[in-house]
Amino acid sequence: MDSTAEAAQIFTNPPSQKVEISADLNGLQPLLQRLDWLIQQAISTLQTQDKAEEQLGVSWLQETGTFSEQISTQIRSDSPLAWLQRTFGLSDFDLDILAIALAPELDRHYEKVYAYLQDDLSGKRPTVDMALNLLCAGIVEKLSRRQHFTTSAPLMGDRLLYLCSDPHQQQVTLLTHHLILDPQVVRFLLQQPGLDSRLTACCQLLESTLFSKNLYLKADVQAALEALLMEDWQKQQPLLLYFQGTDSTGKRRTAQILAKSLEVSLLVADLARMIEDKANFEEKLQLLWREAWFFNRLLYLDNFDVLYLQENQLFYQFFLRELEKNRRITILSGVQTWIPTATGATGLITIPFAMLESSYRRDCWRTHLQAAGITLEDGELDILGDRFLLTPDQIANAVTTAYHNARWQQTGSTFVNLCSAARTQSGHDLATFTRKIEPKYTWDDIVLHPNQITQLQDICKEAEYRDLVHQKWGFADKLSLGKGLNVLFSGSPGTGKTMAAEVIAHQLQLDLYKIDLSQIVSKYIGETEKNLNRIFTAATNSNAILLFDEADALFGKRSEVQDARDRYANIEVGYLLQKMEEYEGIAILTTNLRINMDEAFERRLRFIIEFPLPDAKNRHLIWQGIFPKNAPCSPNIDLEFLTQNFEITGANIRNIALTAAFLAADSGGVIEMVHLIRAMRREYQKMGQILRDKDLGQYVDLR
Numbered sequence: 001m002d003s004t005a006e007a008a009q010i011f012t013n014p015p016s017q018k019v020e021i022s023a024d025l026n027g028l029q030p031l032l033q034r035l036d037w038l039i040q041q042a043i044s045t046l047q048t049q050d051k052a053e054e055q056l057g058v059s060w061l062q063e064t065g066t067f068s069e070q071i072s073t074q075i076r077s078d079s080p081l082a083w084l085q086r087t088f089g090l091s092d093f094d095l096d097i098l099a100i101a102l103a104p105e106l107d108r109h110y111e112k113v114y115a116y117l118q119d120d121l122s123g124k125r126p127t128v129d130m131a132l133n134l135l136c137a138g139i140v141e142k143l144s145r146r147q148h149f150t151t152s153a154p155l156m157g158d159r160l161l162y163l164c165s166d167p168h169q170q171q172v173t174l175l176t177h178h179l180i181l182d183p184q185v186v187r188f189l190l191q192q193p194g195l196d197s198r199l200t201a202c203c204q205l206l207e208s209t210l211f212s213k214n215l216y217l218k219a220d221v222q223a224a225l226e227a228l229l230m231e232d233w234q235k236q237q238p239l240l241l242y243f244q245g246t247d248s249t250g251k252r253r254t255a256q257i258l259a260k261s262l263e264v265s266l267l268v269a270d271l272a273r274m275i276e277d278k279a280n281f282e283e284k285l286q287l288l289w290r291e292a293w294f295f296n297r298l299l300y301l302d303n304f305d306v307l308y309l310q311e312n313q314l315f316y317q318f319f320l321r322e323l324e325k326n327r328r329i330t331i332l333s334g335v336q337t338w339i340p341t342a343t344g345a346t347g348l349i350t351i352p353f354a355m356l357e358s359s360y361r362r363d364c365w366r367t368h369l370q371a372a373g374i375t376l377e378d379g380e381l382d383i384l385g386d387r388f389l390l391t392p393d394q395i396a397n398a399v400t401t402a403y404h405n406a407r408w409q410q411t412g413s414t415f416v417n418l419c420s421a422a423r424t425q426s427g428h429d430l431a432t433f434t435r436k437i438e439p440k441y442t443w444d445d446i447v448l449h450p451n452q453i454t455q456l457q458d459i460c461k462e463a464e465y466r467d468l469v470h471q472k473w474g475f476a477d478k479l480s481l482g483k484g485l486n487v488l489f490s491g492s493p494g495t496g497k498t499m500a501a502e503v504i505a506h507q508l509q510l511d512l513y514k515i516d517l518s519q520i521v522s523k524y525i526g527e528t529e530k531n532l533n534r535i536f537t538a539a540t541n542s543n544a545i546l547l548f549d550e551a552d553a554l555f556g557k558r559s560e561v562q563d564a565r566d567r568y569a570n571i572e573v574g575y576l577l578q579k580m581e582e583y584e585g586i587a588i589l590t591t592n593l594r595i596n597m598d599e600a601f602e603r604r605l606r607f608i609i610e611f612p613l614p615d616a617k618n619r620h621l622i623w624q625g626i627f628p629k630n631a632p633c634s635p636n637i638d639l640e641f642l643t644q645n646f647e648i649t650g651a652n653i654r655n656i657a658l659t660a661a662f663l664a665a666d667s668g669g670v671i672e673m674v675h676l677i678r679a680m681r682r683e684y685q686k687m688g689q690i691l692r693d694k695d696l697g698q699y700v701d702l703r
Helices: 003-012 029-048 060-064 080-088 092-106 109-117 128-135 139-149 183-190 219-235 248-262 278-294 304-308 310-323 358-371 378-387 392-409 414-423 428-432 450-464 466-472 497-508 527-539 564-582 616-625 639-645 650-665 673-687 693-699
Strands: 161-164 178-181 203-206 239-244 266-270 298-302 329-334 349-352 435-437 485-491 511-516 544-549 586-591 607-611
Touching: 029 092, 029 109, 029 128, 080 092, 080 183, 092 109, 092 128, 092 139, 092 161, 092 178, 092 183, 109 128, 128 139, 178 183, 183 278, 219 239, 219 248, 219 329, 239 248, 248 266, 248 298, 248 329, 248 392, 266 278, 278 298, 278 310, 304 310, 304 329, 358 378, 358 392, 378 414, 378 450, 378 466, 392 414, 428 527, 435 497, 450 466, 450 485, 450 497, 450 607, 485 497, 485 564, 497 511, 497 544, 497 586, 497 607, 527 544, 527 564, 616 639, 616 650, 639 693, 650 673, 673 693
Parallel strands: 239 329, 239 349, 266 298, 298 329, 485 586, 485 607, 511 544, 544 586
Antiparallel strands: 161 178, 203 266, 435 511
């Protein structure tokens, strides 16, 4: 290998990290021996001077000529010190400065010596003046050597060495500055393990861990990725990867597997925590890259999306500038799609981390259930794998939670307990923007026309067979959007739209989150889209049904556009429907007036179900089922009269029954017709309608 190729290889390949210190102090011994010799010469000079105070302006070393016979320094070529010299272009004089600054880190005896040489009991750290006195033969050389302490010099420009002034002095000269070797450089020269103390608040060092199986990437993708990293790591070529997806655990686990294949540690940094300390972000970022470079670690930068925020654009630009200096393999992790840049991130490879396929999830459920001694039917196992978009770690947590809950409560079926535990593993971010509804209604509770019931059941069937049709039968390859279920429930208030959503959620054992669109829509242009984006981002992989209530706040006919706000409202509707199409779960819109919705928007919905006012037959069924089994109802309650004379919704009937129950509780404890008539009057008053005496017929005297 020629000298140029050898130098290029050494530039990018630090010596392997060792915990033990070699006999020659990792190659530092010759340099320290030279320092000891220089100190001995300086002390001898001071001891032989009779009147040092008369020699002002003249170096005491110049008088004795101690530099006429200097010992030579032969540094081991494979040592960290030699690598540092070649990499940063350090001269022999720079190495002497480095040794002077390093010595007190090795032995506190040097502090006493430095205090003596500087004639200052508090001067335990070397100054620029002391270093020049030790290393220079006279004032002319001292002046010329000041260039080693400028910001463009290798030691200073690459932040290997810092100059620190005395805070108690108002005016300081270059000569009075102390020499402080960067702690990271000290650790590198001594090959000390661990993590730089300045990075511990936002970083962690993960030792290589071998997992039995990587379920986060397909086997062929995993193998190709490992081969690519191994090739570039051995060649010491920079490589930039972007792990995109919401599964933070899967992305980090994959990075650990890659680090294991390279036989190195994984250095994980949280950019969101780093940027909290805005004043030191740049310094920490530089330290981070050098930490990975110096100690041969695979670097993983999590929460990259935080740099895309508008308020962090300056930090994003700095990040890109530092990225251009990248010498190693770096993995970025984020949720958003990578935005190409002209500088900094050229040649980036995006690795998508989509949710695991149902077959993988099913295998994972089976493995953890067997370990817990839980047996399920194949159909129930298929439902868990198909319906809940969970990571392997979430599945493991769900099984453990269900197991312990079963031991504690000893109630409920195993399958229902597992579904409940699975729901608790996701959707937590949605609570910030939505209201969670606990589904309590079943098919026995809802009263609708057979056609509406059939359509609701069809929605459940599509959710149940989603994986079979889209994945196994290949329809997912034909659809760029529309893999989820977009549904519109249209009807007057109280006709059962929300109840129907609860029935679906109960049937599918999924969480139901209600979003009031009237609270989401903003008069400020662009704010509505931001609010919707936050909701759908939080809903990603939430395994939840989204119920968007009060959609009338957003819908409007495009043919009736009158001003800029009306035109923008259509943009907002389009954005909502776009996000619903991208969402791979069930999203339900409810509206009181379907006539307000444009037909072009309706074509983008999978189901549209009308909820009409209940007819007499359905009202009678609702009245029959509204009272709980334990409710003390009088046999004289005339349900037929209530059905035929009052054309009200199911919600009105529910309110009347509940009010009557409280009236009965206060006056005897049995629900009578009188309580229902009084409750009916209150309900009509609440609706702003007048209940006429003739409507009450034979019950007109009941007050």
